[in-house]
Amino acid sequence: MTMSLRARLRAGESAAFGEVFDEHADAILRYAARTLGDRAGAEDVVSLTFLEAWRLRERLLPEGESVRPWLFGIATNVLRNTARRARRHRAALDWLPPPDTVPDPADEGADRLDDAERLAAARRAMDALKPHEREVFVLCVWEELDYAAAAEALGVPVGTVRSRLARARARLRLETHGKSPARPDSYQVTARTRFGLNQEGAR
Amino acid sequence: MNEREPLPAPAVPGLGRDRHRTLREHLMQEMDGATAPVPRRTRRRLWWSLAPTAVAAAAVAVALVAGAGAPDVPTTTEIGQVSDQAAAPLLQQFALVAEQQPTGQVRDEQYVYVKSLVSFSSFRFASDGTQTVTRDAPHEREIWVAVDGSRAGRLAGGNGPTTLDPNPTPDVGSPTYRFLESLPTDPARLLAKIYADTKGQGNTPDQQAFTTIGDLLRESVAPPKVTAALYRAAARIPGVVVVNDVVDAAGRHGVGVARLDETTGSRTEWIFDRDESTFLGEREVQVVKSPEGLKPGTLIGISAVLTRAIVDTTDTRG
Numbered sequence: 468m469t470m471s472l473r474a475r476l477r478a479g480e481s482a483a484f485g486e487v488f489d490e491h492a493d494a495i496l497r498y499a500a501r502t503l504g505d506r507a508g509a510e511d512v513v514s515l516t517f518l519e520a521w522r523l524r525e526r527l528l529p530e531g532e533s534v535r536p537w538l539f540g541i542a543t544n545v546l547r548n549t550a551r552r553a554r555r556h557r558a559a560l561d562w563l564p565p566p567d568t569v570p571d572p573a574d575e576g577a578d579r580l581d582d583a584e585r586l587a588a589a590r591r592a593m594d595a596l597k598p599h600e601r602e603v604f605v606l607c608v609w610e611e612l613d614y615a616a617a618a619e620a621l622g623v624p625v626g627t628v629r630s631r632l633a634r635a636r637a638r639l640r641l642e643t644h645g646k647s648p649a650r651p652d653s654y655q656v657t658a659r660t661r662f663g664l665n666q667e668g669a670r
Numbered sequence: 671m672n673e674r675e676p677l678p679a680p681a682v683p684g685l686g687r688d689r690h691r692t693l694r695e696h697l698m699q700e701m702d703g704a705t706a707p708v709p710r711r712t713r714r715r716l717w718w719s720l721a722p723t724a725v726a727a728a729a730v731a732v733a734l735v736a737g738a739g740a741p742d743v744p745t746t747t748e749i750g751q752v753s754d755q756a757a758a759p760l761l762q763q764f765a766l767v768a769e770q771q772p773t774g775q776v777r778d779e780q781y782v783y784v785k786s787l788v789s790f791s792s793f794r795f796a797s798d799g800t801q802t803v804t805r806d807a808p809h810e811r812e813i814w815v816a817v818d819g820s821r822a823g824r825l826a827g828g829n830g831p832t833t834l835d836p837n838p839t840p841d842v843g844s845p846t847y848r849f850l851e852s853l854p855t856d857p858a859r860l861l862a863k864i865y866a867d868t869k870g871q872g873n874t875p876d877q878q879a880f881t882t883i884g885d886l887l888r889e890s891v892a893p894p895k896v897t898a899a900l901y902r903a904a905a906r907i908p909g910v911v912v913v914n915d916v917v918d919a920a921g922r923h924g925v926g927v928a929r930l931d932e933t934t935g936s937r938t939e940w941i942f943d944r945d946e947s948t949f950l951g952e953r954e955v956q957v958v959k960s961p962e963g964l965k966p967g968t969l970i971g972i973s974a975v976l977t978r979a980i981v982d983t984t985d986t987r988g
Binding site (some may be wrong): 514517 | 675676677679680681682683684685689690693694696697698700701702832833
């Protein structure tokens with residue numbers, strides 16, 4: 468009899484974590500980047516999320532469908548408390564090679580920079596939301612988790628997901644109504660933070 | 671995407687093949703290094719021990735990039751002799767010197783800067799029982815942490831600069847200058863707080879208290895009165911001993927104030943300059959064979975604090 472993926476993860480089988488990483492890393496990256504409004508910082512969140520998943524593997528329920536909600540739940544916690552989490556794994560991240568394949572926005576074509584600007588702009592727009600509403604909105608609308616999966620990720624009842632999402636949408640409509648999209652030049656700093664540090668050693 | 675959504679999802683480029691492979695490899699190495707059944711170490715396991723396995727990950731990547739990796743760095747060291755001298759009077763002497771240091775004005779918008787030399791060992795336990803220990807060459811590590819924790823910090827060393835998240839909720843395991851400043855300077859109260867705040871962490875409460883104080887002493891700046899209180903608090907922990915001659919990562923000889931972790935068989939040694947009574951660095955060495963089979967004399971990690979300063983920006987160095 469073959470072991471289920473959940474059983475293999477719970478047993479700490481590294482190949483199982485490799486499979487899960489291959490399947491979900493990009494989704495976690497998107498979630499983190501959209502939550503942070505910064506693509507570069509999101510890579511650390513991906514690493515931290517999977518390190519946390521490994522550390523907390525025995526808490527994964529033995530039964531269930533996709534592990535994606537579980538991973539999104541861990542990523543949500545990482546994003547909620549990046550400072551503390553980063554400390555726990557700080558030494559590990561210290562050693563992770565920097566993303567030398569990530570292009571320098573200064574040398575990059577307009578496409579990549581526009582992506583970064585739009586990402587930061589979208590994040591700024593979400594400032595109108597309360598943190599709990601923001602989490603639900605990003606999970607359900609941007610990451611396209613269904614209500615049940617979002618509820619599992621956040622550890623709240625499905626009804627709570629629904630009501631938070633309704634409030635989030637209402638608030639965003641109110642906020643964006645009649646306003647032109649945020650101007651790119653106002654958040655260039657956010658998108659550049661990480662790169663700026665790498666290039667100049669200072670903000 | 672539903673067109674009626676008030677805020678459509680912004681596009682995010684994926685990891686891409688190379689980055690995916692690097693991050694995956696890193697995860698694999700982290701798990702690999704920790705797969706052997708290892709007794710719970712102290713919370714600081716992250717500092718000494720997550721780093722070693724991560725070093726292995728870096729080494730793999732390094733094969734592709736260029737740089738570090740040090741096959742000829744010795745992985746064992748001499749186990750220092752425990753002295754007949756009691757630790758408490760020695761720590762008391764260090765405290766008296768520490769509390770005479772001047773206290774400068776420290777502003778919220780400044781940063782604590784610490785430069786150290788560090789070197790970690792990396793362990794692999796194969797299923798056939800063989801173990802491989804390697805140690806990276808001592809290298810510089812620099813950290814900038816906002817005085818009040820409100821702004822991002824910076825970490826340099828190893829493979830390039832990294833931003834550190836702001837720390838709005840400091841604690842004894844993750845302090846800021848303002849947090850340290852708020853600690854009680856009465857040693858008994860301070861130690862009681864450390865025991866309370868680290869309850870349930872580490873292998874034993876005593877060892878956890880000792881390593882927590884070590885963490886606070888190593889990579890931070892504290893007001894002199896607090897530093898002195900930390901020394902005096904450590905003197906009250908059962909099992910703290912003096913080790914005659916210990917060498918830090920920079921090759922400086924000093925006297926060790928140490929405690930054996932009964933669970934792992936490794937000894938954490940704080941290294942002090944005997945004449946100046948200042949904290950030089952720290953070392954963790956396997957003293958008896960560990961449950962997972964690490965040999966006595968294995969050097970688990972070593973550091974040397976080179977500079978401590980309060981600076982104005984994250985690109986200022988003392």
